[in-house]
Amino acid sequence: MTHASLADLGWSDHFARQLTDADTALFPARISEVHRSQLVALTQDADLRLTPAEPTGHYAVGDWVLTDGATAFRRLEPVTDLSRKAAGHVASDQRIAANVDTVAVVTSCNDDFNIARLERYVALILASGALPLVVLTKADLTDDAEDFRRQAERLSPLLTAIALNAKDRDDVARLKPWCGEGQTLALLGSSGVGKTTLRNALTGEEASTQTVREDDAKGRHTTTYRALRRTRFGGWLIDTPGMRELQLSGTSEGIDELFDDIEELAAQCKFSDCAHASEPGCAVKAALASGQLDTDRFHRWQKLKREDAYNSESVADTRARQKSFGKMVKGAMADASKKRGY
Numbered sequence: 001m002t003h004a005s006l007a008d009l010g011w012s013d014h015f016a017r018q019l020t021d022a023d024t025a026l027f028p029a030r031i032s033e034v035h036r037s038q039l040v041a042l043t044q045d046a047d048l049r050l051t052p053a054e055p056t057g058h059y060a061v062g063d064w065v066l067t068d069g070a071t072a073f074r075r076l077e078p079v080t081d082l083s084r085k086a087a088g089h090v091a092s093d094q095r096i097a098a099n100v101d102t103v104a105v106v107t108s109c110n111d112d113f114n115i116a117r118l119e120r121y122v123a124l125i126l127a128s129g130a131l132p133l134v135v136l137t138k139a140d141l142t143d144d145a146e147d148f149r150r151q152a153e154r155l156s157p158l159l160t161a162i163a164l165n166a167k168d169r170d171d172v173a174r175l176k177p178w179c180g181e182g183q184t185l186a187l188l189g190s191s192g193v194g195k196t197t198l199r200n201a202l203t204g205e206e207a208s209t210q211t212v213r214e215d216d217a218k219g220r221h222t223t224t225y226r227a228l229r230r231t232r233f234g235g236w237l238i239d240t241p242g243m244r245e246l247q248l249s250g251t252s253e254g255i256d257e258l259f260d261d262i263e264e265l266a267a268q269c270k271f272s273d274c275a276h277a278s279e280p281g282c283a284v285k286a287a288l289a290s291g292q293l294d295t296d297r298f299h300r301w302q303k304l305k306r307e308d309a310y311n312s313e314s315v316a317d318t319r320a321r322q323k324s325f326g327k328m329v330k331g332a333m334a335d336a337s338k339k340r341g342y
């Protein structure tokens with residue numbers, strides 16, 4: 001595959017500024033696949049298989065690297081960085097995709113639609129630096145598509161929501177502004193909402209040919225890596241496998257941005273560590289009482305904050321918490337023994 005220019009591949013001044021005199025023998029390439037011990041990268045002229053200089057876990061699809069054509073020597077600092085908590089409660093992040101301009105949360109106009117989950121995704125996207133977009137599929141199967149769309153857009157003034165029929169290529173062409181030349185779009189969402197259908201409509205690939213190819217290699221129709229694919233509008237699409245277990249970590253900035261009205265209220269509480277429960281002078285409680293702040297939204301905010309705090313905890317913090325909990329339990333048991341007189 002040949003590509004017209006670096007700019008078409010998503011190259012910008014942000015990356016050019018990171019080049020130094022020491023890099024003159026190297027050229028830029030954009031990572032399209034991350035495998036266990038190898039990377040695949042796109043350049044203006046060719047697709048390359050590269051040996052990574054760092055563990056492959058450090059790379060994400062969409063990253064720019066500097067290479068001599070055989071080794072990926074230097075990974076350039078990304079503009080946007082989408083990562084998630086690795087499985088299990090270990091304090092490390094798993095990089096999902098890099099240099100994505102827009103992340104579309106794909107959900108459908110049916111039971112999959114869930115405001116709290118959408119909000120979670122949007123906070124994660126805002127924290128990555130990318131622009132959030134909501135794509136509501138299966139608009140052709142309901143009369144309420146516009147209603148779903150409005151509910152989604154109400155989450156944030158930063159948010160655009162589009163309801164469409166993912167099987168209709170003309171309808172899907174409405175996504176062109178987010179995946180035209182030099183633009184990179186990524187899709188997130190639960191299984192069955194239509195991500196594959198959407199991907200095929202955006203790239204012009206046929207589901208059948210894809211299935212055959214993947215059947216040959218793996219014996220099953222599964223996407224085992226995250227690929228950067230060209231869209232029929234000249235941009236790029238990153239499609240990640242189902243992320244139902246998406247956990248938030250270090251997304252506090254995204255949560256603050258999405259709930260800036262509550263953060264502003266909380267800043268007015270009398271106590272700086274107000275838990276907005278029974279403290280006097282609580283501006284949040286006052287806003288709830290007057291109806292200015294929606295109770296459900298307040299609960300979703302609290303849940304996200306708790307989840308983020310838990311997931312952002314380092315291993316050291318976890319140990320410290322467990323230790324102090326252990327001490328507290330021991331202390332309480334000792335007190336109880338004393339009371340009982342032995």
Ligand SMILES: Nc1nc2c(ncn2[C@@H]2O[C@H](COP(=O)(O)OP(=O)(O)OP(=O)(O)O)[C@@H](O)[C@H]2O)c(=O)[nH]1
Nearest residue numbers: 137138139164165166167191192193194195196197
């Ligand atoms: N009528 C209609 N059907 C759709 C639409 N989007 C997806 N579908 C159908 O919904 C089913 C699931 O779509 P997929 O594209 O496989 O969903 P997915 O998100 O890729 O699911 P996984 O591969 O499990 O992650 C398929 O039968 C699609 O044909 C839509 O907008 N309208």
Ligand SMILES: [Zn+2]
Nearest residue numbers: 269274276282
């Ligand atoms: Zn308060």
